[in-house]
Amino acid sequence: MEVPENNSRINRRKFLSTGVRASVLLGIGGAAALVADKATTGETVWQLDPAKCIQCGRCATNCVLTPSAVKCVHVYAMCGYCDLCGGYFKPETKTLTTGAENQLCPTNAVKRKFIEDPFFEYSIDEPLCIGCGKCVKGCGAFGNGSLQLQVRHNICVNCNQCAIARNCPSEAFSRVPLSQPYLLKQVTQEKPV
Amino acid sequence: MKKILVLFILTIILTIQFLDAYSVQRFPKPEFESGYVQPETMQPSAHAGLLAVVDVIVLAIALALVTWLVLKKRSRIGVFGMSVLSLGYFGFYRHGCVCSIGAIQNMALAVFDNAYVIPLTVIAFFILPLVFTLFFGRTFCAGVCPFGAIQDLVSFKPQKLGVRLNTVLGLIPYIYLGLAVLYAATGTDFIICRYDPFVGIFRFDATFGMFIFTGTLLLSGIFIARPYCRFLCPYGVLLNWVSRYSWKHLTITPSTCIQCRLCEDSCPYDAIDMPVTDKNPESRSGRIRKMILICALIPMLMLLGGYTGSRMHETLAGVNGKVRLAKALLEPPSSTGKPELMEVTAFKSSGKPVAMVYSEASGILRQFYLGGWILGCFLGLVFGITIAYRMVTTYRTDYTPNKGTCFSCTRCVDFCPVDHHDNV
Numbered sequence: 001m002e003v004p005e006n007n008s009r010i011n012r013r014k015f016l017s018t019g020v021r022a023s024v025l026l027g028i029g030g031a032a033a034l035v036a037d038k039a040t041t042g043e044t045v046w047q048l049d050p051a052k053c054i055q056c057g058r059c060a061t062n063c064v065l066t067p068s069a070v071k072c073v074h075v076y077a078m079c080g081y082c083d084l085c086g087g088y089f090k091p092e093t094k095t096l097t098t099g100a101e102n103q104l105c106p107t108n109a110v111k112r113k114f115i116e117d118p119f120f121e122y123s124i125d126e127p128l129c130i131g132c133g134k135c136v137k138g139c140g141a142f143g144n145g146s147l148q149l150q151v152r153h154n155i156c157v158n159c160n161q162c163a164i165a166r167n168c169p170s171e172a173f174s175r176v177p178l179s180q181p182y183l184l185k186q187v188t189q190e191k192p193v
Numbered sequence: 194m195k196k197i198l199v200l201f202i203l204t205i206i207l208t209i210q211f212l213d214a215y216s217v218q219r220f221p222k223p224e225f226e227s228g229y230v231q232p233e234t235m236q237p238s239a240h241a242g243l244l245a246v247v248d249v250i251v252l253a254i255a256l257a258l259v260t261w262l263v264l265k266k267r268s269r270i271g272v273f274g275m276s277v278l279s280l281g282y283f284g285f286y287r288h289g290c291v292c293s294i295g296a297i298q299n300m301a302l303a304v305f306d307n308a309y310v311i312p313l314t315v316i317a318f319f320i321l322p323l324v325f326t327l328f329f330g331r332t333f334c335a336g337v338c339p340f341g342a343i344q345d346l347v348s349f350k351p352q353k354l355g356v357r358l359n360t361v362l363g364l365i366p367y368i369y370l371g372l373a374v375l376y377a378a379t380g381t382d383f384i385i386c387r388y389d390p391f392v393g394i395f396r397f398d399a400t401f402g403m404f405i406f407t408g409t410l411l412l413s414g415i416f417i418a419r420p421y422c423r424f425l426c427p428y429g430v431l432l433n434w435v436s437r438y439s440w441k442h443l444t445i446t447p448s449t450c451i452q453c454r455l456c457e458d459s460c461p462y463d464a465i466d467m468p469v470t471d472k473n474p475e476s477r478s479g480r481i482r483k484m485i486l487i488c489a490l491i492p493m494l495m496l497l498g499g500y501t502g503s504r505m506h507e508t509l510a511g512v513n514g515k516v517r518l519a520k521a522l523l524e525p526p527s528s529t530g531k532p533e534l535m536e537v538t539a540f541k542s543s544g545k546p547v548a549m550v551y552s553e554a555s556g557i558l559r560q561f562y563l564g565g566w567i568l569g570c571f572l573g574l575v576f577g578i579t580i581a582y583r584m585v586t587t588y589r590t591d592y593t594p595n596k597g598t599c600f601s602c603t604r605c606v607d608f609c610p611v612d613h614h615d616n617v
Contacts, residue, residue, distance in 0.1 A: 028320060028327070028435075034304055035304060039316055040313065044312060056539070064393075076234055152237060154239070160291045161295075161386045166382060171514075182236050187218065
């Protein structure tokens with residue numbers, strides 16, 4: 001008498017367990033299906049839009065990496081090669097020399113090179129750059145805005161949730177497709193004469 | 194005549210704007226005479242695309258391998274080796290991102306936010322361990338998750354915590370999971386990633402606060418085995434639920450339990466259930482009373498939790514950026530001595546209408562109100578069920594791993610004296 005009873009108890013338990021397993025599997029599949037149409041096979045990376053950026057300086061401090069993966073990028077095509085560069089010199093600089101007291105950049109990452117009178121080339125020493133955006137602010141205020149902050153993808157570890165994006169006051173950070181990972185402002189056309 | 198004038202003025206304005214669009218260059222590019230060649234702007238590319246696919250393949254292979262090692266080989270050394278390899282690959286090489294634990298948030302955001310695009314790899318990282326766990330138990334925790342691996346490495350002197358402490362601390366992951374889903378679904382923040390204790394170690398770049406937290410966790414991990422997995426991990430909650438109905442789960446003995454009690458103290462995670470041989474430890478009326486109590490308790494706890502959650506919705510929403518901005522904008526300027534928030538400055542320069550921020554913020558507050566109810570009800574239900582589980586006794590003859598909390602680490606297997614070949 002006892003054996004069949006025992007068997008049926010085990011069978012019922014087995015049946016229930018299988019049923020629950022099947023429904024959990026269905027649930028997982030359902031969750032996958034629910035988000036599947038929003039899925040993309042292409043990878044995305046974080047990037048900041050220089051048009052929205054206000055150079056608050058948080059890129060330098062909020063990145064999980066030290067120094068930050070955000071660097072100043074120089075779009076040479078936009079540069080005016082000015083002698084008095086708003087991105088290189090502090091506002092009240094009297095002598096336009098490469099003296100440390102004149103430089104806006106706190107880490108000496110902006111390099112100034114004489115090309116021909118009266119033009120100077122400015123380049124960024126990226127390993128030194130901390131992404132504070134001081135030069136970007138200066139260039140945008142007094143110059144062409146050729147210095148722009150960008151996430152460098154050879155450095156960025158592509159966190160699931162970018163720590164800078166979370167704290168960006170102007171919501172300039174977003175995920176962009178890997179195929180077009182930079183959002184640099186470019187000159188669309190030469191200035192009409 | 195008037196119309197023509199208006200059109201004329203409009204044309205002029207448009208022309209000026211058109212010209213303006215092309216005159217962003219305050220200082221035109223000079224015409225160089227010295228033969229200077231303008232350097233290219235470097236745009237180094239990321240190699241994430243290829244690696245993400247590799248990650249999913251490695252994850253699948255690692256899961257299959259660990260499952261085989263746990264269930265077929267029953268080899269502790271094998272599982273240990275795999276966990277070290279996973280720690281090396283997913284942890285130190287891939288910097289612990291993206292991980293299955295964090296993928297919960299991407300899934301939640303993808304369900305609730307139509308604008309969010311979720312990468313397929315993230316879905317795979319979320320789904321694969323769950324499916325494996327549904328069939329084979331929490332083998333993911335045993336040897337694939339780098340977080341588990343790093344804690345496993347430091348658990349030198351694991352102590353028993355006792356059922357009560359385990360139960361109470363075991364409620365924390367549910368709260369963490371609930372909050373993580375709430376914040377992710379409202380598009381506020383990914384708190385699991387933000388307070389991820391181990392990612393700072395993997396990158397050798399933790400902030401001071403997180404370093405202290407991680408250090409405490411790892412130091413306490415010497416005596417409390419896997420503190421994050423047991424008392425924090427929100428993905429562990431899902432794996433726990435799923436693992437309870439796993440098809441094949443690790444067994445301590447390969448054959449029949451001989452009640453030798455050698456494995457009794459072998460589990461560092463208190464995940465071995467002792468035999469309860471008394472079939473009817475209580476009288477019928479006592480059991481009925483308990484049943485009624487449970488049935489009354491759970492809805493009460495749910496209501497209480499939901500009400501508390503909804504009352505807290507403003508506090509919970511305070512973290513949200515939009516809500517914070519709206520609050521700062523509502524405050525009259527210079528009422529406080531503090532300087533203007535950076536967000537406010539950025540908002541003012543963007544030229545968007547203030548009303549838009551207010552309506553967005555109130556929408557988010559409404560979401561948090563509803564979310565607070567759901568979160569509270571969920572936690573009430575979990576608390577109720579936990580209490581209910583403590584009240585009932587389950588009949589059990591052998592020492593068995595608790596399918597929910599067992600990490601399938603196979604430590605207990607080595608303590609079983611029954612010969613492995615008996616199984617065949």
